Amino acid sequence: MADTLTVAGPGPSAPVPEFPMPRAAGCPFDPPPGLGAAREEGPLTKVRLWDGKDYWLLTRYADQRAVLLDPRVSADLTRPGYPLQAPSNGTNNISFILMDDPEHARLRRMVTAPFAIKRVEALRPAVQKIVDDLIDEMLAGPHPVDLVEAFALPVPSLVICALLGVPYDDHDFFQENSKVLIRRDADMADRAAAHGKLVGYLDQLMGEKTAHPGDDLLSGLVARVRSGELTRTDAAQMGVLLLLAGHETTANMIALGTLALLEHPEQLALLRDTDDPKLIASAVEELLRYLSIVHGGRRRAVLADIEVAGQVIRAGEGVIMPNDLANRDPEAFPDPDRLDLTRDARRHVAFGFGVHQCLGQPLARMELQVVYGTLYRRVPGLRAAAGIGELPFKHDGSVYGVHELPVTW
Amino acid sequence: MHVELDEPKCVASGQCVLAAPEVFDQRDEDGIAFVLDEQPAGDTLDAVREAVAICPAAAIRLVQR
Structure with missing residues (x-):
């Protein structure tokens, strides 16, 4: 592991750092200091993964975007050199995010229509109602209350359930299994079992929709199964992906x-005192950039030699592109470690970049605009009911966040 | 300046519609973008430049004809 003497990094004798890296205590919003050190070393360094092998780490915003656009790199985890997150049985069962074009594009285009800007915008009043109702309930109940349980998780769950046509009453079941799926340290058997349960659940639901189709995304997939464009398993796996990601x-x-925001009260005040949709939209982009919650690094296998920052990366090697590093690149974002809701952060790569960029981003943006534009105005006295040092952060997940956030007002 | 959209490259992210709604729209059936105004000018041209920069598939170009 870390004490090996293999020399592959840029320094003549520096040990190759392990990835992922730990964040610094007391800096829960910043990328791990080890990533900052990697940036200091240069645009291209090496890191070592759990499998004991070394992979390229791209530290710059511009290089990450260029490689994520390059058709000579592959998102297919079965390709030689792909930097796996965890042991894998070598099969892709999470649908098109781990496929390359043209099959990736064929499958993805089956589910793009509901995420078009106008379709998402049409959902805004319904999302506003969900948010208002949950805030009403929260204010009527006891406090302190866990904001994750009472608000942060129900908002997007209710929205994606309505869009897909999944009964929200089943949320305990799919949230529990989702948690196992995205936990970094979950073992392969547990993860496979959780995934199997979710696929089974979606498959059964789509079976019901075959008899009673609705005006929802899953019913649309059922129609594609019937026309022969999609197998039933493919459809169920796509359903799991959308439910989870949603x-x-x-x-x-x-x-x-x-x-x-609670830790940056002057920034929170900007949101609390405005109803300007432009400022709210800008705040969403800046928080996406600043927090970059998908913190496991975008990963690709190189299919043919490519050049990055003057260096050749060979076919069969793997590259890791942490978007938290790109989004804190001072060349792309001046004074990158400062949270500034008024800056133009629109070019961030929090949703990734290239053909695999997040499918649901228009929906996520709209939901966050409604949430950030409503919660702090309606609960102006909102404050944390626990010290930041006591909060359980999701260091163990492929998506960063807090497990719980006790709040009061 | 002319706006060119490479449709097969488009991944239907809608970023161009957010950046420059006067110039881009999306097809109802699959969200793939199309151009409403091929020769934007002034502020709209700046919005198109932003769309070029944020398109995740690098599917939009501004060309001199």
Whole structure:
């Protein structure tokens, strides 16, 4: 592991650092100091993964964007050199995010329509109602209350359930299994079992929709199965992907974003005192950039030699592109470690970049605009009911956040 | 300046519609973008430049004809 003497990094005798790296105590919103050190070393360094092998780490915003756009790199985890997050049985069962074009594009285009800007905008009043109702309930109940449980998780869960056509009453079941799936240290058997349960659940739900189709995304997939464009298993796996991606990420942005704002009261005041949609939209972009919650690094296998920052990366090697590092690149974002809701952060890569960029981003943005634009105005006295040092952060997940956030007002 | 959209490259992210709604829209059936105004000017041209920069698939170009 770390004490090996293999020399592969840029320094003549520096040991290759392990990845992922720990964050510094007391700096829960900043990328790990080890990533900052990697940036100091240069645009391209090496890191060692759990498998004991070394992979390229790209530290710069511009290089990460260029490589994520490059068709000579692959998102297919079965390709030689792919930097796996954890032991894998070598099969891809989480649908198109781990496929390359043209199959990736074919599958993805089946589910892009509901995420078009106008379709998402049409959902805004319904999302506003969900947010208002949850705040009403929270204010009527006892406090301190856990903001994650009472608000951050229900908002996106209710929204994605409505969009997909999944009964929200089943949320305990799918949230529990989602948690196992995205935990970094979950073992392969547990993860496979959780995934199997979710696929089974979606498959059964789609079976019901075959008999009674609705005006929802899963019913649309059922129609594609019937026309032969999609197998039933593919459809269920896509359903799991959308359900999972639809609530975990946004929920973490709501809770962690709120905590970051509570720790930056002058920034929170900007949101609390405005109803300007432009400022609210800008705040969403800046919090996405600043927090970069998908912190496991975008990963690719190199299919043919490519050049990055004057260096050749060979076919069969793997590259890791932490978007938290790109989003704190001073060349792309001046004074990058400062949270500034008024800056133009729109070019961040928190949703990734290239053909795999997050499918649900228009929905996530709209949900966050409604949440950030409503919560602090309606609960102006909102404050944390626990010290930041006592909070359980999701260091162990592929999506960063807080497990709990006790708040009062 | 002319706006060119490489449709096969488009991944339907809608970023261009957010940046420059006067110039871009999305197809109802799959969200793939299309161009409403091929020769934008003034502020709209700046919005298109932003769309070029944020398009995740690098599918938009501004070209001199």
